[in-house]
Amino acid sequence: MRSRLFPGAAALALAACLTGLTACGSSGSSDDGAGDGADAAKPAGLTVWIMRDSVSDAFLSRFRTDFEATHKGTTLDIQIQEWDGIGQKITSALASKDAPDVMEVGNTQVAQYAASGGVKDLTGKVADLEGADWIPGLAEPGKIDGKQYGIPWYAANRVVIYNKDLFAKAGITTPPKTRDEWIADTTKLNTGGDDGIYLTGQTWYALAGFIWDEGGDLAVKGADGSWKGTLDTPQAKAGMAFYKQLQALGKGPKDSDEAKPPQADVFAKGRSAQIISVPGGADAITKANPAMKGKIGFFPIPGKSADKPGAVFTGGSDLVIPEASRHQAQAYEVVRALAGATWQTDMAKTMSYVPNRTSLAGVLAGNPGASVMAVGAANGHATPNSPNWAAVEANNPIKQYMTQVLTGADPDAAAKTASDAITKALNTAS
Structure with missing residues (x-):
């Protein structure tokens, strides 16, 4: 895959x-x-x-x-x-x-x-x-x-790619180093028709990082060797809550991932202040719009404190x-x-x-x-080290869960449903 x-x-x-x-x-x-x-x-x-x-x-x-x-x-x-x-x-x-x-x-x-x-x-x-x-x-x-x-x-791994012109326009001279700073800066950027961040509803690797930062995981292995989905833990729910807060500061679709449409093409239009991507995404951006050359910067995904970058896959x-x-x-x-x-x-x-x-x-x-x-x-x-993790991604309940939460579903019920689906996939003989 x-x-x-x-x-x-x-x-x-x-x-x-x-x-x-x-x-x-x-x-x-x-x-x-x-x-x-x-x-x-x-x-x-x-x-x-x-x-x-x-x-x-x-x-x-x-x-x-x-x-x-x-x-x-x-x-x-x-x-x-x-x-x-x-x-x-x-x-x-x-x-x-x-x-x-x-x-x-x-x-x-x-x-x-x-x-x-x-x-x-x-x-x-x-x-x-x-x-x-x-x-x-x-x-x-x-x-x-x-x-x-x-x-x-x-x-x-992924970083934040940002539009230097839009940051300067918002009066932001230094990229954020903490989550709080990131939210504050993105709020400033989300004005005048510009996207503070282009973040789709199903960018699940970014969500995984936020969950890891909270001390949670997507699934854990028990002492008996069985696996359990853990999106319904307090730590995972906190990661999802932060994702929802950040995603709301832009116009990214809630029901698709970063490939639909290609987020580099969206960023290349010059109205989105940030995307979460590997640095190579900058090449696609300048290919789509050569005028963006020289306007692109990078910073690590911010963590909960300034002394440690955010977790990444x-x-x-x-x-x-x-x-x-x-x-x-x-x-x-x-x-x-x-x-x-x-x-x-x-x-x-x-x-x-x-x-x-x-x-x-x-x-x-x-x-x-x-x-x-x-x-x-x-x-x-890394993602959970299970022989059946591919079965999870095949019908990715994490993406479905994210869209449900972002569109108003009960977050606790959605997390329980997704966790159960992960548990079933990981414990079914391949």
């Missing part, structure tokens, strides 16, 4: 990572040779699957040349995969005896694939990979039942090693290189992604949108 919120080729790759698919762990051992020095030194022909537009051809060329030069006799066959239909292709490959050696997968898809038993447990390599420095919201989806199957590769990709790889030790060397500081820095600068390590956020300092995204990533989260 894919959310179509990201303009541009590289951004489309991230779109596949911003919906949640999760599952349980596999039975692979964490220390059966991957990365052992002697085995890793043996020459091998490795097959690596990378998703279409995740990184540029130039980046891959540089990486291949360097890796082969530093691992004499080893060659990399980097095969580009299409997002459409990739789920079944990966599932089939993991079940085969001739799987590729390294695969890129959407970070929230790791658990789904690990459930098959075909993904190698790399828990024993986390320290070697400096896992303590990983962005939590990107690392968490790759960790199932205490075992690390997916190694974080790159991240992206962290999308991105992980690297996994199939159990069926014939060269697991050498495959680990590929993962270690791609996830290491050198190539993380190169990729961040090349692709404007947030690197997998919090200590590398500074490499984006010269990129206004990406550097703001990196600030928000420090408070990144």
Whole structure:
């Protein structure tokens, strides 16, 4: 499943990572040779699957040349995969005896694939990979039942894109840093026919962030292994109440998401002061209206206090090693290189992604949108780590709940109905 919120080729790759698919762990051992020095030194022909537009051809060329030069006799066959239909292709490959050696997968898809038993447990390599420095919201989806199957590769999350001219017109010289400031500024902006914010009624990833800020979640796993939808908790209701307050300060439709119509097209008309989007949304805005160039700014989604940005969903990709790889030790060397500081820095600068390590956020300092995204990533989260989360999104009761609340339905009854639907979906065998 894919959310179509990201303009541009590289951004489309991230779109596949911003919906949640999760599952349980596999039975692979964490220390059966991957990365052992002697085995890793043996020459091998490795097959690596990378998703279409995740990184540029130039980046891959540089990486291949360097890796082969530093691992004499080893060659990399980097095969580009299409997002459409990739789920079944990966599932089939993991079940085969001739799987590729390294695969890129959407970070929230790791658990789904690990459930098959075909993904190698790399828990024993986390320290070697400096896992303590990983962005939590990107690392968490790759960790199932205490075992690390997916190694974080790159991240992206939403920020607030704003119209500098409209902010100046309203006398706002500094972007808000707290929710209270955000509401006050958006109220000032919502005058004279301008939209204080263009926020649709079903931008549910933004709602998830507000719920996380309140200490709630979309669903939780009980001690008995069962799942329960939690939109009816006080914390989730508080997040929805804030969403309703913010959404009312604009003219966004209450019964659709940010793709209907494309919010970048709406913002490009110059009458909306803000949208919640990945920074790449700015490219779509200027493409739709070149006159907007130079008028676009970015700031992190504000949190409840100025010392911490608002919570955001962290999308991105992980690297996994199939159990069926014939060269697991050498495959680990590929993962270690791609996830290491050198190539993380190169990729961040090349692709404007947030690197997998919090200590590398500074490499984006010269990129206004990406550097703001990196600030928000420090408070990144993931969707519930259930093997059936895809079933929730298929008939998304969260969107239905949001529209009901925004159009006057009893919020308590709507929250209970949505929570029950989530509970049923998460506890139904797939």
